[in-house]
Amino acid sequence: MANDKFTNDKFNYLLRLGDTALVLSQQLSKWCGKGPALEEDMALTNVALDLIGQARMWLSYAAEIEGAGRDEDQLAFLRDAHQFRNFLLVEQPNGNYADTLVRQFFFDAWHYFYLGALKQSSDQRIAEIAEKSLKEVTYHLRRSGDLVVRLGDGTELSRSKVQTAVNALWPYTGEMFKADALDDAMTAVGIAPDPASLRAAWLDHVAEIFAEATLTMPAPDAWMQKGGKQGVHTEHLGYLLAEMQFLQRAYPGAQW
Amino acid sequence: MSKEWPLWEIFIRSQHGLAHKHVGSLHAPDAEMAVNNARDVYTRRNEGVSIWVVKASDIVASSPGDKTALFEPANSKVYRHPTFFPMPEEVKNL
Numbered sequence: 001m002a003n004d005k006f007t008n009d010k011f012n013y014l015l016r017l018g019d020t021a022l023v024l025s026q027q028l029s030k031w032c033g034k035g036p037a038l039e040e041d042m043a044l045t046n047v048a049l050d051l052i053g054q055a056r057m058w059l060s061y062a063a064e065i066e067g068a069g070r071d072e073d074q075l076a077f078l079r080d081a082h083q084f085r086n087f088l089l090v091e092q093p094n095g096n097y098a099d100t101l102v103r104q105f106f107f108d109a110w111h112y113f114y115l116g117a118l119k120q121s122s123d124q125r126i127a128e129i130a131e132k133s134l135k136e137v138t139y140h141l142r143r144s145g146d147l148v149v150r151l152g153d154g155t156e157l158s159r160s161k162v163q164t165a166v167n168a169l170w171p172y173t174g175e176m177f178k179a180d181a182l183d184d185a186m187t188a189v190g191i192a193p194d195p196a197s198l199r200a201a202w203l204d205h206v207a208e209i210f211a212e213a214t215l216t217m218p219a220p221d222a223w224m225q226k227g228g229k230q231g232v233h234t235e236h237l238g239y240l241l242a243e244m245q246f247l248q249r250a251y252p253g254a255q256w
Numbered sequence: 257m258s259k260e261w262p263l264w265e266i267f268i269r270s271q272h273g274l275a276h277k278h279v280g281s282l283h284a285p286d287a288e289m290a291v292n293n294a295r296d297v298y299t300r301r302n303e304g305v306s307i308w309v310v311k312a313s314d315i316v317a318s319s320p321g322d323k324t325a326l327f328e329p330a331n332s333k334v335y336r337h338p339t340f341f342p343m344p345e346e347v348k349n350l
Contacts, residue, residue: 039293046296
């Protein structure tokens with residue numbers, strides 16, 4: 001483990017980005033072959049593939065920064081839940097299709113604005129990964145927003161399912177905009193934007209889509225969950241990792 | 257009203273200068289989502305630069321029963337086929 005504080009902070013910061021993409025990708029992969037329509041099935045797995053690509057870029061860079069001889073695979077498959085730094089939002093269960101969709105929309109909207117700001121990172125490698133990812137995420141957001149509108153302003157049943165998902169997932173959105181000491185350290189050297197600075201744009205976009213979708217937006221100042229970025233997770237992450245990591249745990253170094 | 261999404265026919269242009277080509281069909285609730293779905297179903301392997309979607313019900317097709325009347329007269333008129341002109345190698349997509 002790197003001993004100077006800055007290197008360690010940067011490593012953990014990259015884990016946040018990488019783990020969030022990795023965990024969400026794993027979640028979306030579970031829909032493969034089970035989507036409500038062929039078109040949705042393929043669309044979700046396309047997003048999962050984009051996210052796994054992004055997770056690889058973040059985690060390989062994290063491994064290089066750490067300089068402890070680990071690689072992206074070891075970071076993904078050989079860490080336990082408390083060592084993961086992903087947002088609580090992305091580890092919430094797939095639930096029904098509305099749950100998956102609303103989780104995706106909340107995340108995509110954050111991802112879009114965050115990557116847009118991260119393109120200005122003082123770290124060139126981070127800026128490049130952000131720029132490459134933003135092209136994919138622009139489409140992710142367009143797609144999930146379009147679907148929220150259709151299901152929200154759809155039938156009485158689809159509207160009620162989407163609204164229920166919105167209310168249940170809302171408390172997990174606060175963490176994306178709440179800076180801690182690590183975020184502050186990254187912002188201070190120009191590596192990362194201040195997460196709070198993106199909140200207004202995110203709220204505006206969500207409000208705009210919800211208005212079109214005839215959904216009720218929960219109060220922005222509602223009580224919010226936190227902890228994912230610091231490694232304090234909900235029970236769901238352990239099950240997810242058990243499935244994702246089983247092969248490498250049971251057969252260390254297995255390849256095919 | 258049917259609960260099924262309507263069917264859309266999808267046309268993809270694979271490169272600039274070529275015409276859009278029919279590649280298949282899919283279901284979507286409306287035109288905008290049909291373009292999204294076409295992107296996900298038919299352009300995952302870098303197949304296209306442009307997408308057209310047309311509601312399948314808006315396509316008017318010739319009837320298979322009219323085949324003889326519509327197409328057979330052309331069979332005996334070989335002089336209509338421009339096969340006698342040598343084409344330069346470079347002009348592939350004409």
